[in-house]
Amino acid sequence: MIEVENLDVVFGHGAQRVHAVRDVTFSVPRGESFGLVGESGSGKSTVLRALAGLIRNAAGVMRVDGDTLGRRRSRRFRKRVQMVFQDPYGSLHPRHTVDQILSEPARIHRFDGIEARVVRWLEEVGLDASFRFRYPHQISGGQRQRVAVARALIIEPDVVLLDEPTSALDVSVQAEVLNLLTRLKREHGLTYVLVSHDFAVVSHMCDRLSVMQHGAVLETLSVQRLRANAPEHPYTRQLLMASRGYDRSAVDSLEDDF
């Protein structure tokens, strides 16, 4: 469904030059959930943004369902690939009602029966029609993220790009949103690419994952191998250990750099 080959992204020039993504290659079959994991600055979000067409100067080949993506994304691409951002406070227009937020993409993609569609998708994400005429600041963080999910799915895409979709939420709300994403994927046969710093979230949601550091993919492995504590790269093993909780005796073995 998704193929990324030799993706390279460089920002800035001269002394300001940052090689954000280095020769990243991965592919995601239809119906799979694929995770990109790494610490801040590892390039994981940049890969996702490049795929979404939000970065102009990305070099390399990206394909969705066999179609090679050009510099500008077509309407057809936007119809098939949608994105959910990390911060539900920043990603919804503050002066648009939930109804406007959800109707707009449906109108752009020329769907009929928009009102019924908005109500149906509010229900799909566990909200009801009473939310239609509220503004983002009148609903909670978890409800906003549900609206963001509905906005992405209302045009019935095949692929959803998820950029840290629950990291701004409390754990109880995170569980609700993760369950929602799992259910929608099953019911609509979606393909997910999920970016996260959290091994627990990725191993809950994904089938396979790539671990990134300094812009490059260190290794790609299945969640089973992760659970079996069998990553090949020492950096992955270190991240995994640190993610399992505080252990004073283990801290001295942490390496600052590989």
Added chain:
Amino acid sequence: MDDGPLLTIEDLRVRYRTPKGVVDAVRGVSFTLGRERLGIVGESGSGKTQTGRAILGLIPRNGEVRARRMAFRDVDLLNASERTMRRIRGDHISMVMQDPKYSLNPVITVGKQIEEAFLVHTRAGRREARERTLEMLAAVRIRNPERVYRAWPHEMSGGMGQRIMIAMMMIPNPEVIIADEPTSALDVTVRMQVLAILDDMVGERGMGLMMISHDLNLVASFCDRVIIMYGGQIMETLDARDLGRSSHGYTRGLMRCLPGIDRDAETLPVLQRDPAWLAEQGPGRD
């Protein structure tokens, strides 16, 4: 050094008067802190941060703090003058905040900021302050203290910034540290290193640490004792190692809804909130 509690809090209440009405942020919280690592865990709006700030007298003017008793050793924090509170803060109780980006002064070099914290609380001269600052930077495992001493806050990474904050808070040698989400803004590897620094310092100096956090796993693995807060009240207080065996519905619900690396389940059990958790418990509970 006596063995009595460092902090005694009885029936603490924090109330805000806002244009939209009265908000009870903390509703009758009681606990003591000894020479231990005490975790205060809760979701947003549980009152955990307000509890920490009330102890240091850092509640804004539209907030009202009441308590039957709130004391550092024998010093009454509730009726202390601003002068007494200034001596208590830093000298006896220090606070480490979440994000060093916003807590360090951007126009003063790192060294001068740490020195200032030392000079305010001692009669030492500049030379001694500088020596102690360099020692402190080395103690938080900064490899090149001389270079960091001269650096500006914006030149520091998140992990370095948090080490600098810890150095600044530790240099007056307080007996109590209140750390509010000290590692939430950090990557996991750096988080573990910063926690180890706090852990070692608390252990070596026999301090009391109050660690405010939303992260159950972290608190369970780092602290000795844990207080679980919800809706401004304490749901339960228990040994960190017993967290997994809690019988309280809220604690169990929180633990269960966490995704785990080793857990293979399609759906996560969602927390069912019991209205009884919000009912006023009344004073005198621990």
